[in-house]
Amino acid sequence: MSPTLRPATEADAPAMARLINRIIETGGTTAHQSRFDAARMRGHYIAPPLAISCFVAALKDEVIGFQALERADPDWQGEGKLPDDWAVIATFVGEGHRGLGVGCALFGLTLDAARTADVVAIDATIRADNALGLAYYSRMGFSDHAVINDVPLRDGTKIDRVQKVFWL
Numbered sequence: 001m002s003p004t005l006r007p008a009t010e011a012d013a014p015a016m017a018r019l020i021n022r023i024i025e026t027g028g029t030t031a032h033q034s035r036f037d038a039a040r041m042r043g044h045y046i047a048p049p050l051a052i053s054c055f056v057a058a059l060k061d062e063v064i065g066f067q068a069l070e071r072a073d074p075d076w077q078g079e080g081k082l083p084d085d086w087a088v089i090a091t092f093v094g095e096g097h098r099g100l101g102v103g104c105a106l107f108g109l110t111l112d113a114a115r116t117a118d119v120v121a122i123d124a125t126i127r128a129d130n131a132l133g134l135a136y137y138s139r140m141g142f143s144d145h146a147v148i149n150d151v152p153l154r155d156g157t158k159i160d161r162v163q164k165v166f167w168l
Contacts, residue, residue, distance in 0.1 A: 003057040003064055005105055008046045012056050013038035015063040016045065019094050026095070045090065052087055053113035057102045065093035067106035069113055072123065080148045080163060085120040089166075091136065107140050114168055121165050128160035142166045 050071040072082035142164035150158040
């Protein structure tokens, strides 16, 4: 059965939070280290100030993945600053649904939204130890453009972040 793809709504926030919290608990495939509640999900992915799109993939009533796109933060002052006409992508697919084309299907919708928003390039910044994430974005046509070295995790472990770019 193929998932239903649609824009995320505020009502999806609890299910999206459960999905990302399971990923955080497993560890190693997201830079997020703090749990999400529905309010944080709404503010961070569904309707952040620089939002372009957020799509969910659902089987029946279960959210099995989501992908968000937002404009690069023009006020960012740290390492990894991006041009204002770029966007930043985030993709999350639940355990048991990876490798089945969910991320690829979501990316088609996200690409359309990026083009409509006149985005020039999409950045995906991924933990260097996230082999699945790095492989996914490479399959989607992203190429490496920079590395942010030694970003500390909460426990002090330093992990590089690989920045990949998709040119529109």
